[in-house]
Amino acid sequence: MLNQDRIILMTKLAAYEEDKGKKSSVIMGYFRGDYVWFHLVKSIICGTLAFGIIFAMYIFYDFEVFMTEIYKMDLLAFGKSVLIKYFVSIGLYSIISYAVYSYQYAKAKNNTALYRSNLARLSGMYEKL
Amino acid sequence: MTSLLVAKQALKKFYGKYEVYLIPLMKFLLSFISLLAINAKLKFMSRLDSIVVVLVVALMCSFMPRNFIILSAAAFVLLHVYALSMECAIIVLAVFLLIFLLYFRFSPKDTVLIVLTPLCFWLHIPYVIPIVAGLLGNPSCVVSVGCGTVVYYLLAYVAGSTKAIAGLEGEEVTVKFRFLIDGILSNREMVTTLAAFSITLILVYLIRRLSLDYSWTIAIVAGALVNMMIFLMGELMLDTKVSIGGMLAGTVVSVLIAFVVKFFAFNVDYARIEKVQFEDDEYYYYVKAVPKIIVAAPERTIKKINQRKKQRPVQKNTAPKGGSSKGTLMKGATSRTGGSGGTSSKAVSSKATASGMGAAETARGTEARKRAVEEVSSRMSAGMEQEEAAPKSTEGKSKERQQQGDTGMPE
Numbered sequence: 401m402l403n404q405d406r407i408i409l410m411t412k413l414a415a416y417e418e419d420k421g422k423k424s425s426v427i428m429g430y431f432r433g434d435y436v437w438f439h440l441v442k443s444i445i446c447g448t449l450a451f452g453i454i455f456a457m458y459i460f461y462d463f464e465v466f467m468t469e470i471y472k473m474d475l476l477a478f479g480k481s482v483l484i485k486y487f488v489s490i491g492l493y494s495i496i497s498y499a500v501y502s503y504q505y506a507k508a509k510n511n512t513a514l515y516r517s518n519l520a521r522l523s524g525m526y527e528k529l
Numbered sequence: 530m531t532s533l534l535v536a537k538q539a540l541k542k543f544y545g546k547y548e549v550y551l552i553p554l555m556k557f558l559l560s561f562i563s564l565l566a567i568n569a570k571l572k573f574m575s576r577l578d579s580i581v582v583v584l585v586v587a588l589m590c591s592f593m594p595r596n597f598i599i600l601s602a603a604a605f606v607l608l609h610v611y612a613l614s615m616e617c618a619i620i621v622l623a624v625f626l627l628i629f630l631l632y633f634r635f636s637p638k639d640t641v642l643i644v645l646t647p648l649c650f651w652l653h654i655p656y657v658i659p660i661v662a663g664l665l666g667n668p669s670c671v672v673s674v675g676c677g678t679v680v681y682y683l684l685a686y687v688a689g690s691t692k693a694i695a696g697l698e699g700e701e702v703t704v705k706f707r708f709l710i711d712g713i714l715s716n717r718e719m720v721t722t723l724a725a726f727s728i729t730l731i732l733v734y735l736i737r738r739l740s741l742d743y744s745w746t747i748a749i750v751a752g753a754l755v756n757m758m759i760f761l762m763g764e765l766m767l768d769t770k771v772s773i774g775g776m777l778a779g780t781v782v783s784v785l786i787a788f789v790v791k792f793f794a795f796n797v798d799y800a801r802i803e804k805v806q807f808e809d810d811e812y813y814y815y816v817k818a819v820p821k822i823i824v825a826a827p828e829r830t831i832k833k834i835n836q837r838k839k840q841r842p843v844q845k846n847t848a849p850k851g852g853s854s855k856g857t858l859m860k861g862a863t864s865r866t867g868g869s870g871g872t873s874s875k876a877v878s879s880k881a882t883a884s885g886m887g888a889a890e891t892a893r894g895t896e897a898r899k900r901a902v903e904e905v906s907s908r909m910s911a912g913m914e915q916e917e918a919a920p921k922s923t924e925g926k927s928k929e930r931q932q933q934g935d936t937g938m939p940e
Contacts, residue, residue, distance in 0.1 A: 446634060447631070450626070450627050456623075461703075461707055
């Protein structure tokens with residue numbers, strides 16, 4: 401006999417496996433610290449590239465002035481100010497990344513716990529038969 | 530209203546049934562329209578401005594992942610802009626890279642907004658984007674809508690200053706570069722639009738999440754009004770030169786589209802709200818349950834008044850053996866008249882055997898049967914009565930044959 405409750409539960413489980421389940425299973429393959437740090441490193445690399453692009457555009461925007469003043473300016477101070485800006489922007493971006501990936505991990509953990517409890521419920525339904 | 534609800538249910542059912550085909554179709558349509566719009570607005574590379582190229586790329590997008598639409602649209606834009614000027618292409622590439630590196634790593638599902646936002650700008654209904662994104666999405670959509678807005682104004686500026694860029698042909702690269710960046714960053718209309726869209730989206734999201742009756746309707750109307758107010762303030766303070774008539778018309782159309790979206794996404798009956806209160810060991814619960822408006826689609830039953838009679842299997846047996854190409858009617862006719870010619874007589878003999886002739890008769894063998902059949906057919910052809918002329922063994926066959934002929938006639 402077809403059991404309507406069981407079919408509904410199995411459909412929900414299958415839909416989860418197809419959609420969010422794949423992503424959640426990948427995330428749950430890591431420990432929380434590993435997952436967040438791995439993505440944080442990726443974010444730092446991407447942030448560095450983005451900073452490089454913005455810096456290059458800034459230099460190129462006023463390239464002639466920059467080239468004429470490069471001999472007069474204090475290069476150490478200039479480098480220091482650029483580095484401070486880099487660390488501040490990367491720091492901000494890393495904090496945002498940390499928050500986003502921590503949230504993603506917590507969400508995946510909750511989803512997986514719910515999925516497992518539903519699986520246990522389904523298994524209980526079969527045992528009753 | 531009921532008919533609309535029935536249509537909605539039918540549409541949902543249709544979508545559920547043909548989802549496998551509809552999703553690629555929608556991806557195809559989105560990419561096709563986007564690429565056509567890019568080609569219409571940036572006509573710098575004539576090779577890309579061909580329906581064949583657009584069709585091929587759109588077809589590829591239909592079966593590739595959704596983000597492929599963004600990549601192909603970005604590639605189209607870059608190629609067009611590169612044909613105009615390399616400096617423009619560098620700036621556009623830098624903007625795209627920044628968007629991809631900084632934002633789309635986090636929420637790749639929002640990428641569709643970056644295509645839809647410029648598309649709605651070109652259709653003169655950009656105000657629909659923050660309202661609908663606030664209704665269906667979350668506050669993080671602000672960044673996607675913002676990126677889409679920046680892309681639109683970037684492309685609009687490039688398309689609008691073609692002559693100026695062409696006039697700087699003899700100048701140095703840095704001059705062109707400065708001209709473009711200044712033009713983009715000093716665009717006050719873009720700043721106003723970014724502010725208006727961000728505030729509208731967050732406001733719509735916050736209101737529609739409230740536990741208010743008609744919260745979605747209030748969110749749509751409030752979002753549209755706030756959006757208009759910010760644009761008017763931008764007009765007064767920054768002199769953005771926004772067309773007020775166009776803005777009003779676009780807002781009205783956007784509100785109508787938002788109501789259509791609401792009808793499909795959140796259609797509830799506030800007249801039948803149920804409020805319940807209960808408790809367990811740890812909490813008190815104050816629950817407000819709002820029923821959805823659902824109308825079951827009427828089922829159509831087809832009643833057959835003149836039901837076609839079933840054809841007997843006997844007739845089916847005679848058809849291939851008769852070898853006639855004239856159809857059922859002719860086969861039935863030959864069967865009733867007893868058959869003239871070799872094919873009919875074969876059919877007769879097979880029927881006689883199948884209808885349960887005596888064991889003695891069937892044991893006579895093929896020779897005797899052939900002789901009997903030949904005798905019957907010769908008498909039939911001479912115009913004699915079948916019953917009189919047939920021997921005992923064939924008498925049963927002819928009677929049966931007659932029966933079969935009577936019943937085997939099609940209606």
